[in-house]
Amino acid sequence: MSTESRILCPALQQRVTTAEAAAAMIPAGANVGMSGFTGAGYPKAVPGALAERIKAHNAAGGKPFRINVLTGASTAPELDGKLAEVDGIEMRLPFQSDPICRERINNGTMNYADYHLSEVAQYAWSGFFGKMDIAIIEVVGIREDGSLIPSSSLGNNKTWIEQADKIILEVNHKQNARMEGMHDVYYGAALPPNRKPIMLTEPGQRIGELYLRCPIEKVVAVVETNAADRNTPFKKPDDASRKIAEHILEFFDREIKLGRLPKGLLPLQSGVGNIPNAVLEALDSGPYKNLTAYTEVIQDGMLKMLKSGTLAMASATAFSLSPEGIEEFDKDIEFYRQKILLRSQDISNHPEVARRLGVIATNGMIEADIYGNVNSTHVMGTRMMNGIGGSGDFARNGYLSIFMSPSTAKDGKISSIVPMVSHVDHTEHDVKIIVTEQGLADLRGLAPRQRALAIINNCAHPDFKEQLLDYFERACASGRGMHTPHLLNEALSWHERFEQIGTMKPNA
Incomplete structure (x- = not known):
């Protein structure tokens, strides 16, 4: 035309x-x-x-x-x-x-x-x-x-x-x-x-x-x-993003050796942003070939994976490309036409299809609590960031649901691992893996108290780890219930402290 x-x-x-x-x-x-x-x-x-x-x-x-x-x-x-x-x-x-x-x-x-x-x-x-x-x-x-x-x-x-x-x-x-x-x-x-x-x-x-x-x-x-789509260029992966990606690839390797994932993995779903793109970049530099994606958006990282052969095919509902990504797509569109399908979002995100295909879902989060509940939408519990998007469609129905974030925010003043999330988008029942640059917590098969120790020990920043362990130990000793121990008068005190003095650190 x-x-x-x-x-x-x-x-x-x-x-x-x-x-x-x-x-x-x-x-x-x-x-x-x-x-x-x-x-x-x-x-x-x-x-x-x-x-x-x-x-x-x-x-x-x-x-x-x-x-x-x-x-x-x-x-x-x-x-x-x-x-x-x-x-x-x-x-x-x-x-x-x-x-x-x-x-x-x-x-x-x-x-x-x-x-x-x-x-x-x-x-x-x-x-x-x-x-x-x-x-x-x-x-x-x-x-x-x-x-x-x-x-x-x-x-x-x-x-x-x-x-x-x-x-x-x-x-x-x-x-x-x-x-x-x-x-x-x-x-x-x-x-x-x-x-x-x-x-x-x-x-x-x-x-x-x-x-x-x-x-x-x-x-x-x-x-x-006659106007181009306008997307913000992706930042180059920083050290935290690269470490998160390394932890996820190590996890994939381990799951393959244990026979819980095939060598070609399962269809990938990737949320939008710099950390998901860092994971895609890491996958592209690994040993994988002919992977597939069943996701919402085609990002720059997926174009590179398609070009290299790491990714054989990608299904989505939209592109989310930087200006450089759009230029690359237009330059070699005949190649990409054979490897990309765009569907309506009620199909690209359909729970039935995600469950059938066994999607590996990787999405970002604002914070997670020690029991595995994830907040991906609200800052300090009340202020909307963007929205839940499609993360819940894939988290509950995928074969694996992985949530990622740096362990701190605001120059280390906020911990991404907290005693209790200030808003719940994904309950502990839907969250299987939590990853920060500090490490990865595999929550599958664990009871709440076991999950708490796995998350604190593997994912919390050193500046907050002792504080989290102290909260957990005192909650366990409180006698209020040992299944999911909490100190209700302290559970959201970290957020309150930040609102009052600008940091979650107790001795600031």
Whole structure:
């Protein structure tokens, strides 16, 4: 498909308009489903034009103009940032990573609902979010029959198109037209009691269609854009990240020798960020070949693994590439077309599939407590960071669930291992492995008190280890119960101390 022929449907050629004209079709209070997942495939023009309209409306006085924004996951400043800046979002779900959104969520001026990403489509179909008024979807192109060539993320696009009364399409000429054919859109999902098994038994298997179905009569506007996805470049792995990666690779080697993992491992799921990328980089420098990935996002590290042969195939719902990663992808897209499949997120994150494939899930965390509960969303228990994303989809259902973090934060003032987490996203029942740069704790088969000693001795920073052991020993001696010993008057005192004096260290 050439740059001049991205809109091949005659009827939709007649609906090409400006971003401003399209934004004028969105009323205050609307439920708006937008494409986008981890900074990929989000609409680039209409949200900004809508933000300008909201800004002008609010400046004129009267009732505030806000909409409810539903996406696949996080987007970028052109969408979340601009709408949040003009106080244009009433409710945001299911995941975000924008600093302005985060500030508004935490100061109470924006509502935010945090969901497991695999559940969002089902919730929408069940009516939990109300009627979907408008969908704004970025695509690579429109075919003669009105079907859509998906962009760099699929996310919840299928659901938004099906649910919305009206559809606005952004045809992005900057997205590589040769992505056509990389997608697998599954139309066989259904709500109970009509649900059938998803017959996907290996990451590279196709079970759906190449294109998004789109009723032509629902499309009210087509906007042409020419703007790249915007993602923050990944940092080079630091010493802590490299040590965490080393611990995980040593663990894999041990599991292979014990016969609990095959030599080719199992399909990999990797959360987004610098530490997961360091793990991918370490895997790429190891002895592994022809691995597979069944995950949410394709990161820079996975492109390198595909090129080297460490990774044979990757299934995801979106890209999450740095500018350098996008350049590499575009340069050799014919190679990557044969090795990458993008699926809707209700399939990429589906618990049934993750359990069947035996996924190895590696995700980041904010903190873990001595019994293995993990907080991955809230700073000091109350302030939202980004959201749970897909980590819970894979942690509970994967063959292995690994959570990673440096052992300290804020220049050593915060311990990532605490007596009790200030917020629970992943319970002790779903967390199998905890890793910091200090070491790895394998929690499988351990009772709570055994887990506590494994986590403290292997994962805690030396500056906090003695303090944690003291807490645990006094909790055991308290006589309040020996299954999961706690001192309730001290369990969250570490967080309280940080709030009061700026450090968790007791003698600061």
